[in-house]
Amino acid sequence: MNLAQTVMDRCDELATCSEEEGRLTRPFASDSMRRAHKHVREWMRQAGMSVTRDNVGNLRGRYEGSGTRTLLLGSHLDSVRDAGKYDGPLGVMVAIAAVQKLHDAGQRLPFALEVLAFADEEGLR
Known part of the structure; x- marks a missing residue:
């Protein structure tokens, strides 16, 4: 599978981490955010990153x-009510894919890369 397809598949998988059935709602500090973090943490590790x-x-x-x-590099993982599945997670997934490409090739850059997955860009309450 190519990296572009992996990015799209991961966005689809994160879209299932929602507080509401049938639409994407992932507020800060929610169960759905914890589930999303579990996925993202694992994908970061697979790409050779240390995760905190x-x-x-x-x-x-x-x-x-x-x-x-x-x-x-990065973006946010939280969402507004009834959000689009690419708003936020796409930036995180593309950044992880870029690091994965370097890791798979055994390459290091002259600087470190940090992929940030922000927990609260939207401020949804």
């Missing part, structure tokens, strides 16, 4: 480089 979660629930996947600088 901060105190507010943002995931950080780090792929080390040879230098001291770091490039940040």
